[in-house]
Amino acid sequence: MLGIKKKEGRKVKGESFMQGVMALMFSQVLIKLLGLVYKWYLTNREGFGDEGNAIYSAGFSIYALLLTISSTGVPNAVARLVSQHVAKEDYRGAHRVFKIAFGTFAVIGLIGTMLLFFGAHYIANNWLAIPEAELTLVALSPAIFFVAIISVFRGYFNGRENMKATANSQTIEQLFKTVLTILVVEIVAICSGVKTQLMAAGANLATTLATVASFFYLYLFYKMRREDLAKEIVSSKNYETKSIWKTVKNILSVSVPMSLSAILTSINRNIDSTTVKRGLQSFLTEGEALKQYGILSGKVDTLTSLPLSFNIAFATALVPAITKAREQKDEKTATKRVSFSLLVTMLIGLPCMVGMLIFAQPILNLLFPNAPDGDFILQVSSLAIIFTVLEQTVNGALQGIGKITTPAIALLIGVALKFILNLVLVPIPEIGAAGAAFATVVCHAVAFFIGFNVLRANMKLDLNFSKFVVKPVLATIAMGICSYAVYFLLGGIIAEKMATIIAMLVAVVIYSLSIIAFKIFTKEEIFMIPYGQKLYKILEKFGLYKEA
Numbered sequence: 377m378l379g380i381k382k383k384e385g386r387k388v389k390g391e392s393f394m395q396g397v398m399a400l401m402f403s404q405v406l407i408k409l410l411g412l413v414y415k416w417y418l419t420n421r422e423g424f425g426d427e428g429n430a431i432y433s434a435g436f437s438i439y440a441l442l443l444t445i446s447s448t449g450v451p452n453a454v455a456r457l458v459s460q461h462v463a464k465e466d467y468r469g470a471h472r473v474f475k476i477a478f479g480t481f482a483v484i485g486l487i488g489t490m491l492l493f494f495g496a497h498y499i500a501n502n503w504l505a506i507p508e509a510e511l512t513l514v515a516l517s518p519a520i521f522f523v524a525i526i527s528v529f530r531g532y533f534n535g536r537e538n539m540k541a542t543a544n545s546q547t548i549e550q551l552f553k554t555v556l557t558i559l560v561v562e563i564v565a566i567c568s569g570v571k572t573q574l575m576a577a578g579a580n581l582a583t584t585l586a587t588v589a590s591f592f593y594l595y596l597f598y599k600m601r602r603e604d605l606a607k608e609i610v611s612s613k614n615y616e617t618k619s620i621w622k623t624v625k626n627i628l629s630v631s632v633p634m635s636l637s638a639i640l641t642s643i644n645r646n647i648d649s650t651t652v653k654r655g656l657q658s659f660l661t662e663g664e665a666l667k668q669y670g671i672l673s674g675k676v677d678t679l680t681s682l683p684l685s686f687n688i689a690f691a692t693a694l695v696p697a698i699t700k701a702r703e704q705k706d707e708k709t710a711t712k713r714v715s716f717s718l719l720v721t722m723l724i725g726l727p728c729m730v731g732m733l734i735f736a737q738p739i740l741n742l743l744f745p746n747a748p749d750g751d752f753i754l755q756v757s758s759l760a761i762i763f764t765v766l767e768q769t770v771n772g773a774l775q776g777i778g779k780i781t782t783p784a785i786a787l788l789i790g791v792a793l794k795f796i797l798n799l800v801l802v803p804i805p806e807i808g809a810a811g812a813a814f815a816t817v818v819c820h821a822v823a824f825f826i827g828f829n830v831l832r833a834n835m836k837l838d839l840n841f842s843k844f845v846v847k848p849v850l851a852t853i854a855m856g857i858c859s860y861a862v863y864f865l866l867g868g869i870i871a872e873k874m875a876t877i878i879a880m881l882v883a884v885v886i887y888s889l890s891i892i893a894f895k896i897f898t899k900e901e902i903f904m905i906p907y908g909q910k911l912y913k914i915l916e917k918f919g920l921y922k923e924a
Contacts, residue, residue, distance in 0.1 A: 403543035407550040408685035412743070414557040415678045418579060420746040421561065423570035426667045429674025430653075431576040434504045435512025437649045437673070439492060439519065439580070440642045450481055450524070451531035451542070452775055453631030458535025463704055468612040471605065474532040476623045477631075478525060485524025493517035504649055506666070511577035519584040522591045529594040541597050549590035556582035636784030637771060644791050644819060647798055648673060652812050655802030668809045671750035672757075675740065676813070680757045683728035683765055698776025707836075714773045714831075715838040716901055721769040722844055723896070725762040726852040727887050731880070732758035734860055738876040756813040763820040770827040777834055786826035790819035843896060851890035859883035 418424050418432070454477050461470035492499075496513035500506060526545065533541035557579050564571075564578035618626070652672060656665035701710040732739065736758070737751035771783040794815040801811025831837070863879035870878075891897070892915065902912045 403547045405685050406547055408682050410550045410554040412678065412682070414554045414579075415674065416743055417558055418561065419675060419744045421565075421575075422746075423565060423572055424561070424575055425747050426670035426674060426749070427663070428572045428576050428579075428670070430666045430670030431506060431508045431573060432512060432579050433670065433673035433677070434506045434649050435500070435509040435516060435576070435580055436583075437642070437645045438499055438504070438509075438513060439516040439583075440645065450477070450527040450631050450635065451534055452772075453627065453635070454528055454531025455534035456775065457627065457630060458532055459537070462536055465611075465613040466615050467605075467608040468615045469618075470532075470535065471609055472618075472623065473627065474528065476620055477528045477531070477627050480624055480627060481524045481528050482521070485521040488520040488524065489517050492520060505654065506649075508573040508576070511573065512580040515577045515581040516584060519587040522584075522587040526587065526591050526594055529598060533597075541594060545590045545594050545597070548593050549586045552589040553582055553586035556585050560585075630780060633780040633784060636781070637787050640784060640787040640791050644787075644794060644816070645673075645677075647791070647795050648812050651795070651798045652802055652809055655798065655811075656808060658803040659805045660808075672753055672809045672812060675744055675747070675750055676754050676757050679732060679739065679743075679754060680761055680764075683724055683761050684768060686724045686765075688768060698773060702777065710776070711836060711838060714776075714835060716904060717769050717773070718766070718837070718839065719844055719896070719901070721765050722762075722848050723851075723891065725765040726848050727855055727883070728765075729758050729761040730852050730856045731859075731883060732761070734856055735863070735876065735879070738863065738872065738879075742873050742876050753810050753813050756810045757816065760813075760817040760820050763817065763824045767820055767824040767827060770824060770831050773831055773835070774827060777831075779830060779834060782830045783823075783827055786823040786830075787819075789826065790821075790823035793822060794819035847894040847896050851887055851894055851896070854890045855883050855887040858886045 419426070419429060421428070454473065457473045458470045461467070461473065492513055496510045496517070499513060500508070500510035530542040530545065533539070560578040560582045561575050564574050568574045648669070653665045653669045656668050660668065698710045698713065701707070701713070733755050736754040737748070740748040740751055740754065767783075767786075774780070774782050797815035797818060798812050801807050801814060802809065804811065807814075859879045859882045862882045863875050866875040866878060869875075899912060902915075903909055905911065
C-alpha cells in the first residue's frame, strides 16, 4: 500500500509515469465516488436538501479560496523544485526544499486559519449575504492549516515520482470525510431537531476532521522512510548550498504563480456564491433563489466535476515528469507524455460531456430522488467538461515546461468574462442560474484555447486531427446513439432508474469497443498503459490490432 521500495540499498524508488497516473486516477475516482455518497446523503436527507447544499457550498467556497492561497499549487511547485534536484541526484537539496517549504506553508496556513475563524461573521453576512453560513466557516477554519502542510508532503513525494503518498492520503481523507459527514450530520440533526444551518456546519466540521486524519497518515508515511531518505541524502551529488531566505524565495517564486490559476478557479466559484443568489432575487423570492444556487453549487457542480477525478492524475504527474525529462534534455519523452495525456483527456472528457447532456434528468432522478430539479442547468454545465479537463492537462504541461504564469493569465481572462456574463445573464428570468453555468463554459473554453496555443508554440506536439478529434467524436456519437436507444426502448418496460443504469453500462461497452474499432491507440501507446503488453496480445489474438 505504501509503495516505496529500496533500490541498491540506498535510493528510494519512484514509479513509472503511467504507474503514478494510475495510482492517482484510482484514488481520484474512489474519492469522487465517496464524495457522491455523502452528497447523495445530504441532498436526500430530510431537512438538508438544496437549501442545506447552498449553505454548505457557500461556506465551503470561501474556505476553498483561503485554502487555495495557502496550499493549492504548492504540491506542484514543491514537486517541480524537488524533481529538478532529484534529476541531478541532489537528494540533500531536494530534502532541504521540503523542510523549508514545510515551515513556510505552516505559517501561511496558520494565518489562513485565523483569517477564516475571526472573519467568519463578516464574510457570511457581508460577502456571501448568507448569514447561515457563518458556522460552516468556523467549522472549516482549522482545516486550512492542516491542508497547507499536507500539500508540502504530497509535493515532496510527487517530485520524487512516488504518487502513492498523495493517492493514499487523499483516499483516506475522503473516506473519513464521507463517514464522518454522515455520522456528524445525523448526530447534529438528532440534537438540534433537524436544523439545516447546524447540519451544514456539522458537514463541514467533518471536512476538518478528515484533513487531520490525512496529515497523520502522511506524517507516518514520511517517518517510516526517514532512514532510507537519510542514506540517499548522504549519497547526494552536485549539492548546492543556498541560504534559507534564498530557498524560501525560490519556493514562493514557483508556488505563487502556480497557485494563481488555482486561486482564480476558487474565485471563479466564489463569483457564483456572490452573484447568483443576488441576481436570482431580482425575480425570485429569497428562499427560491437560495434553492437554485444550491442546485448549481451542490448537485450540478458535484456531477460535472466527476470527470476531473479521472483526468487530474495526468495533470499532477505531468509536472515532475516533464520537468525531469527537460532537465535531462529528453525532449522526446516529454513530448510523448504530453501528447498521450492530451489524447486520454479527450477520450475522458467527450463521453462524460455527452452522457450528462443526454441523461441529465435520468441521472438526477437516479441519484437525488428527493430533490431531482436542475436538469437544464446540468445540461448547460456539462458543456464545460471537455474544456475543463483539457485545460487541466494543458496547465500541467505548461507548468512542467516552466510556463507557470500562463495558466493563471489564461484563466484570469476567462474569469473576467464569467463575472460579466453572470451579472448579465443570471437576472434574466428565462435563463436564471443556467446563465452562470453558461458563463463557466465560456470561462474554461477561453482559458483552454489560450493555454493550448502557448503550449503548442513552446513544444512540438504529436497531434493528428483525425486521431485526436475525429475518431474520439465518432466513438462518442456511437456511444450516445446506442445508449439512448437502449434507454428509450427499456423506458416503457422496466423502471426508469434501472433503464438508466443499463443504458450507462451499454454506453461504457459501446464506447470501449468504438475506441478499439477506430484503433485510436497505437501499439506503443497501449504499451504505456499498465499491463499494456498483455492487453495488446489479447487484442492481437482477436485480430483487433496487428503489428505494423
